[in-house]
Amino acid sequence: MIVIEKILTAEEVSLFRQQLADAPWLDGKQTAMGMAASVKNNTQADANQDVVRQLANQLLAQIGHNPKVVSAALPHKIFPPCFNRYSETEEYGFHVDAAVMRVPGTADVIRSDMSMTTFLSEPDEYDGGELIISTEFGDQQIKLPAGYSVLYPSSSLHKVTAVTRGERIAAITWMQSMVADGSLRQNLYQLDQSIQSLINQGKTDREELNKLHNVYHNLIRQFTQL
Known part of the structure; x- marks a missing residue:
């Protein structure tokens, strides 16, 4: 489970919210x-509407260029983001995301390795509505500021608890990774983050950094599936 901070700015969140307010919403x-x-008991912005499609593409571009997302997921394909809304009493019980998903309007399919939720409502705008992800360490509760995202394995059981006040708006998407094995992907992420930390500290000899970088990219070459 990896938190991505400020994938959208406050201004972008506000724009998304304004445009989604005028979009038609369908039964989730x-x-x-x-x-x-x-x-599943929520509503979803009509993906066939031009404004919704434009917002999805804008968020998709942000996701695809975010260094932490790239490091953690090593995405090969990303499903177009969907926007969902939970009003009072609405919830989504425990479920597992479909392993294979067809991209709407195309013949393309993706294997869902990683799921990603981007919050568009501030935590104080609603009660309930927590994203609960079951892990080997127990259930983890996620409720992040607007513009923040959480990336987690699609294979995990997860749910959204009932909203008891206000309204929860978020975007969801799924990614097929170039590295299918989750444990290997996690190790590659940790290695990359350690290399980036050493680079930022500026205390490690360039020759040693080059060796680590070489190991990282050779592992990517060895295990990447394209």
């Missing part, structure tokens, strides 16, 4: 698959 069950549909 229409996009749920299998067992997930029976526990």
Whole structure:
């Protein structure tokens, strides 16, 4: 589980919110698959609307160029972001995201390795609505500031608790990684972050950094699936 800070600025969040307010919203069950549909109770911005598509593309560009996202997910394909809304009493029970997803309007499919939620509502705008992710260390509760994202394995059980006050708006997307093995992907992320930390500290000899960088990229070459 990795938190991405300020993938959208406050000004961008405000713009997204303004434009989404005028967009048509549909029953979220229409996009749920299998067992997930029976526990999904929310609405989703109509992805066929031009304004929604434009916002999705704008967020997609931010995601694709974010260094921490690239380091953590090593994305090969990214599903167009979807915007969801939870009003009072609405929730999404425990579920697992579909392993394979077809990109709307295309023949392309992606394997969902990583899921990503970007919060568009401030935490004090609503009660409840926490993203709960089941991990080997127990259930983790996520409720982040607007513009922040959380990246987590699509294989994990997760849910959104019922909103009891206000309204929770967020964007969700999924990524197929170039490295399918989650443990290996995590190790590569930790290695890359350590290298970046050493670079930023400016105390490590360039020759040693080059050796570490060489190891990292050779591992990427060895295990990447394209």
